[in-house]
Amino acid sequence: MSNFEYAPAPESRAVVSIDPVYGLFINGKFVPGKTHFPAINPATGEKLSKITQASATDVNKAVAAARGVYSKTWSKMPPAERAKYLYRIARILQERAREFAVLETLDNGKPIRESRDIDIPLVAAHFFYHAGWADKLQYAGFGTQPKAHGVVGAIIPWNFPLLMLAWKVAPALATGNTVVLKPAETTSLTALLFAQVCQQAELPAGVVNIVTGDGKVGAALVNHPDVDKIAFTGSTDVGKIIARSVAHSGKSVTLELGGKGANIVFEDAAIDEAVEGIVNGIFFNQGHVCCAGSRLLVQEGIHDELLEKLKRRMGQIRLGDPLDKNTDIGAINSADQLAKIKALTDVGLREGGESWSPDCVLPDKGFWFAPTIFTGVTQAHRIAREEIFGPVLSVLTFRTPQEAMEKANNTPFGLSAGIWSEKGSRILWASKHLQAGVIWANTFNKFDPTSPFGGYKESGWGREGGRHGLGAYLKGDDHE
Amino acid sequence: MNASTILDGSEASLKNFLRTLPGVDQVGAEARAAMLGTRSIKNASKSYAIDLAISMVDLTTLEGADTPGKVRALCSKGLRPDPTDASVPRVGAICVYNDMVEIGRQHLDSIGGQDLPIAAVSTAFPSGRASMPVKIHDTQDAIAAGATEIDMVIDRGAFLSGHYGTVFDEIKQIKQLCGERAHLKVILETGELVTYDNVRKASFLAMLAGADFIKTSTGKVAPAATAPVVLVMLEAVRDYYAMTGQKIGVKAAGGIRTTKDAIKQLVLVNETAGPEWLHPSLFRIGASALLNDLLMQRMKIRDGRYASPNYVTID
Numbered sequence: 001m002s003n004f005e006y007a008p009a010p011e012s013r014a015v016v017s018i019d020p021v022y023g024l025f026i027n028g029k030f031v032p033g034k035t036h037f038p039a040i041n042p043a044t045g046e047k048l049s050k051i052t053q054a055s056a057t058d059v060n061k062a063v064a065a066a067r068g069v070y071s072k073t074w075s076k077m078p079p080a081e082r083a084k085y086l087y088r089i090a091r092i093l094q095e096r097a098r099e100f101a102v103l104e105t106l107d108n109g110k111p112i113r114e115s116r117d118i119d120i121p122l123v124a125a126h127f128f129y130h131a132g133w134a135d136k137l138q139y140a141g142f143g144t145q146p147k148a149h150g151v152v153g154a155i156i157p158w159n160f161p162l163l164m165l166a167w168k169v170a171p172a173l174a175t176g177n178t179v180v181l182k183p184a185e186t187t188s189l190t191a192l193l194f195a196q197v198c199q200q201a202e203l204p205a206g207v208v209n210i211v212t213g214d215g216k217v218g219a220a221l222v223n224h225p226d227v228d229k230i231a232f233t234g235s236t237d238v239g240k241i242i243a244r245s246v247a248h249s250g251k252s253v254t255l256e257l258g259g260k261g262a263n264i265v266f267e268d269a270a271i272d273e274a275v276e277g278i279v280n281g282i283f284f285n286q287g288h289v290c291c292a293g294s295r296l297l298v299q300e301g302i303h304d305e306l307l308e309k310l311k312r313r314m315g316q317i318r319l320g321d322p323l324d325k326n327t328d329i330g331a332i333n334s335a336d337q338l339a340k341i342k343a344l345t346d347v348g349l350r351e352g353g354e355s356w357s358p359d360c361v362l363p364d365k366g367f368w369f370a371p372t373i374f375t376g377v378t379q380a381h382r383i384a385r386e387e388i389f390g391p392v393l394s395v396l397t398f399r400t401p402q403e404a405m406e407k408a409n410n411t412p413f414g415l416s417a418g419i420w421s422e423k424g425s426r427i428l429w430a431s432k433h434l435q436a437g438v439i440w441a442n443t444f445n446k447f448d449p450t451s452p453f454g455g456y457k458e459s460g461w462g463r464e465g466g467r468h469g470l471g472a473y474l475k476g477d478d479h480e
Numbered sequence: 481m482n483a484s485t486i487l488d489g490s491e492a493s494l495k496n497f498l499r500t501l502p503g504v505d506q507v508g509a510e511a512r513a514a515m516l517g518t519r520s521i522k523n524a525s526k527s528y529a530i531d532l533a534i535s536m537v538d539l540t541t542l543e544g545a546d547t548p549g550k551v552r553a554l555c556s557k558g559l560r561p562d563p564t565d566a567s568v569p570r571v572g573a574i575c576v577y578n579d580m581v582e583i584g585r586q587h588l589d590s591i592g593g594q595d596l597p598i599a600a601v602s603t604a605f606p607s608g609r610a611s612m613p614v615k616i617h618d619t620q621d622a623i624a625a626g627a628t629e630i631d632m633v634i635d636r637g638a639f640l641s642g643h644y645g646t647v648f649d650e651i652k653q654i655k656q657l658c659g660e661r662a663h664l665k666v667i668l669e670t671g672e673l674v675t676y677d678n679v680r681k682a683s684f685l686a687m688l689a690g691a692d693f694i695k696t697s698t699g700k701v702a703p704a705a706t707a708p709v710v711l712v713m714l715e716a717v718r719d720y721y722a723m724t725g726q727k728i729g730v731k732a733a734g735g736i737r738t739t740k741d742a743i744k745q746l747v748l749v750n751e752t753a754g755p756e757w758l759h760p761s762l763f764r765i766g767a768s769a770l771l772n773d774l775l776m777q778r779m780k781i782r783d784g785r786y787a788s789p790n791y792v793t794i795d
Contacts, residue, residue: 004758005525007521442505443511
């Protein structure tokens with residue numbers, strides 16, 4: 001060895017056992033399904049297992065199970081008892097953290113460093129946090145006798161499969177609801193392992209039900225008359241369909257949708273840390289992050305210096321086997337998503353954007369996309385307006401703080417924004433003017449169960465996490 | 481671009497330049513250093529890293545109770561870290577107090593270590609609390625005794641009170657004394673500078689004044705070579721190289737005791753300043769106990785099992 005190359009350091013797969021075929025989790029039991037589709041490891045294309053495509057009848061059974069246990073047991077249980085189950089689940093998740101991290105990486109393609117250090121610890125934190133609320137809801141500001149909705153239909157995306165499950169299931173259970181959850185079609189495995197955790201924790205049968213499959217299953221759940229509330233995280237297009245479907249149905253709904261977050265770097269920023277924040281903002285989880293900082297707004301005076309440093313830093317990014325502990329960027333989750341990213345970046349090139357990627361060898365098998373930045377982008381480019389949901393950053397410039405605010409807000413979305421400045425007054429000023437649900441100052445993509453998360457405009461309705469997030473699962477407080 | 485185009489010799493120009501340096505965000509710098517600490521170095525990379533780290537050690541003894549015998553033993557060890565295995569590289573340098581330089585030099589010359597450098601700590605190490613004539617004499621003494629590397633301390637009192645010109649002039653004078661005869665390492669004593677902003681400023685100040693190396697600490701003050709401090713200093717040499725085309729070395733000293741710590745330092749170098757800095761001429765680790773841990777890890781890789789500490793020499 002002539003220089004300091006990092007030898008492969010793969011995390012062992014031996015810690016997980018994947019069944020050849022999975023059924024649905026209804027009323028505390030795994031129920032075999034009739035038709036199946038494959039679960040694929042996006043890093044290799046390998047078939048990991050077969051997942052059941054739930055039918056409308058299956059959805060009916062799951063909702064009936066959730067309703068049954070809600071009426072008979074769960075709604076009558078003292079809140080402190082509910083909390084015990086949540087604490088128990090949280091502890092089991094921590095005990096089995098490595099297993100969940102490896103499985104998440106296999107099924108999703110995200111690097112083990114992220115599933116191990118970010119996803120799974122946050123999942124456990126969400127359950128611990130909400131366990132604490134379960135018997136204190138009357139002090140949370142929702143009246144003295146806050147009431148659960150009943151049956152919650154939760155539909156979650158593939159970018160943070162288990163974490164999004166936790167964002168829905170933990171508050172729903174803490175507030176006294178029961179859940180029918182539909183994981184994303186391409187990432188069902190950790191949800192099904194979570195079903196085993198529910199069994200291990202002896203959670204009453206039917207409190208959590210998991211129905212797998214494509215969008216038809218989600219539609220059946222959304223349109224089911226006995227579902228009281230829909231909690232959805234996913235694309236803005238599907239979010240709009242759901243909003244139309246539940247209109248006049250009496251169902252309450254929270255939507256956490258797309259984004260095109262502006263990461264705004266002022267010339268007085270701490271440059272090296274801003275570069276880290278830009279990298280973390282767009283290349284974290286392959287850019288499959290609804291709140292990704294996918295638009296870099298950089299003050300003209302430092303544009304060249306910042307771009308030089310950013311490119312140098314991007315040269316250090318390690319793309320490859322997601323199970324390798326030294327990998328920074330893993331695989332794109334699916335062939336479909338890869339095609340979408342390619343289509344939009346092609347548009348970017350045709351519109352005259354200049355694309356740059358560091359030298360990196362993409363593996364032969366599986367779905368991969370090199371980290372990419374587009375310079376020379378303006379507000380008029382599609383890549384500055386549409387969510388790419390991949391490791392692609394559009395770089396725009398501004399001259400005055402006012403211009404930065406106008407450009408940052410000139411988007412149909414409003415989920416996240418980042419401000420990089422060493423000047424406290426500027427941070428406070430900018431945070432007042434940005435129309436975004438989450439604003440990070442001198443950091444990006446930081447999540448915590450105590451902090452509400454959600455969007456303005458087409459980025460969604462309602463908040464998840466924190467005290468505000470509890471309101472979404474209690475009657476009369478959806479849009480608090 | 482070089483120091484003379486940035487500075488016109490006045491303290492005002494130095495202050496103005498240091499003021500243009502971007503700040504360091506504490507949370508961000510610490511997060512980056514922590515992330516790099518999770519890199520997993522295994523198998524062939526680990527063997528490579530251990531030998532590289534050994535070749536970068538400034539094997540140090542800086543005790544009031546040091547004896548000529550101890551210094552001679554240290555020199556022998558530095559030249560042949562494992563007497564039973566000739567494939568182990570020699571260390572980067574031997575680092576001692578002023579009065580031990582001659583003893584070490586003579587011993588090394590007599591055992592075939594003519595080209596193993598001896599570094600002397602200087603300018604009223606570790607506190608730097610002495611008048612300039614004393615500091616100058618201290619340095620002259622060390623060079624006359626055969627030191628080819630001078631590890632000087634900066635006047636932290638002057639730096640913290642904003643008298644950057646004083647610090648600059650002291651380094652410049654010591655650099656002139658060193659000339660071509662000795663390599664100058666400037667110790668910032670980051671544990672007393674406290675903030676990362678100060679570490680960045682002091683790094684640039686030392687480089688502009690003529691440092692060949694910037695060094696974290698004396699080893700007498702904690703915290704010393706923490707990962708974020710070394711990160712900020714590596715960023716400084718990287719940026720200084722981009723600005724002037726001149727490569728300045730970094731020495732991390734104090735608190736690096738295990739192979740794991742040392743490898744984390746190498747990862748920081750590799751991913752911050754870049755692979756070119758992974759050479760004893762541009763990165764050193766000031767340590768004493770570290771060498772034995774590196775040797776024991778090396779034996780473990782060679783033999784497949786951990787040996788008792790009695791298989792490495794205590795001094």
